[in-house]
Amino acid sequence: MKIDPRKPADLSAQIAQAIRDAIISGELIVDERLPSEAELSDQFQVSRPTVREALKRLAAQSLIRTQRGASGGAFVNRISFEDAYSQQITTSTLLLSMNAVSFDTACEARFSLERACAPLSAQRRTSDQLATMRAEIFRQAQPRLSDEAFCASDVTFHRALVDGADNPVLSYQLAGAVEAMQPLMNMITFTARSREQIISLHNQIADALEERDAAKVDAKLVELEEYTRKLAQDVAQQHRKPA
């Protein structure tokens, strides 16, 4: 692990990159302890605060964890699916909100990915997952539910569907797409009529999963996508010419 002090980039960024490369290449393995901050400052010929800034960068990416005390230090972290989820959700959410991604584009991506899970989910869904979906549908039918709570329940429903595929890699990839849509969905005002429609489709999706009918799940997801996009269009139109 070497750095070039003449490079224009910040030393702490260079050091972080050097350690990151070592982790990715397998030179440093999971749970291995890095040299102490003092040793690293010697090794890279920089001060301790600079080393610390580098380590904090890596900690922010969940690449290392630190522990105080004797026999403490910085350890290479095994990135868990949990860690990866939350990072992905943060990034995806900001990516959509900051880059003026159209509702249609996001919606298309989300439903395309979700439909990719549908056949697997139809095969493998557990009764627990089906029960979760039914419970969320029940919650969605409560008339006093706020729009935000309705959307949150929608996310839970769809995550259960995705988890039904029983493939953690798929679940991880989808987490970003499904959750990142939520702020966009929150812009929609759901009328009693539109909620009824969505709940009906949710019920049909749950039915299809119960029957393990992949084609029907797919068809209903297509319907749901179309309906969702229509709702968004209505909102956009009302914005153009308000009452």
Place this chain on the structure above:
Amino acid sequence: MKIDPRKPADLSAQIAQAIRDAIISGELIVDERLPSEAELSDQFQVSRPTVREALKRLAAQSLIRTQRGASGGAFVNRISFEDAYSQQITTSTLLLSMNAVSFDTACEARFSLERACAPLSAQRRTSDQLATMRAEIFRQAQPRLSDEAFCASDVTFHRALVDGADNPVLSYQLAGAVEAMQPLMNMITFTARSREQIISLHNQIADALEERDAAKVDAKLVELEEYTRKLAQDVAQQHRKPA
């Protein structure tokens, strides 16, 4: 933005989270300048190094960028698709390598997602993207190509397919899945026979895209997935009883 100094977590982590929340909630908007490090240390009642560690954490997530000099400072960064790609690839790659995800699981996820793009790509692919795919197929046919280079070309081919869907959100999500598979794919030794088979399928996929035949693209992707999994199984079997 407030922090609680009594909390067990590191101050720099708390400060980073407070600023992160402010960005996510929209309290801080893109290109807005954060207070200077000195001002932040006053505000949070901590020292400048602690503030700096917090800022480096945010910089590692591409949430802020910094600029030196007068009228410099830390600015809220617009997360680009580029930034998000590279972060996602790093995370996905480590996630797979560190968590003993089986080849089958990763492969299933990757092809499921890719098949989600196929119908859109069949509709929208440009002739440029088709040309890229043909060029990569040509490269793959070079007999002197190393296994690593063959895999790299494979990634380029499949990314072109995904980009054909003309949906940046989909491309972003897929980048992780496709690229993260590469280290796993690199474990496969491609014989002349298996390369021939893969190239043949690539050609048929390109043909199908040229004809805008979504069903055929899908079918060929299924074939390719099956063949890839078979190759991996052979490798695993050879490991069990080596020559």
Place this chain on the structure above:
DNA sequence: AAGATTTTATTTGTCTGACATTTAAAAGTC
């Protein structure tokens, strides 16, 4: 000798104060 307690050493977390470097704006010069 075994177990409980205290001490000690190590390591990260934090602070203070300083200097270097970069950069844009202000001041000065022709």
Place this chain on the structure above:
DNA sequence: GACTTTTAAATGTCAGACAAATAAAATCTT
């Protein structure tokens, strides 16, 4: 008015110190 110089503000880096946590070693007690 255009160019040059100066200045001020901000981040980047350094050195040295102390605080706090923690595990291991040493000591004490029974």
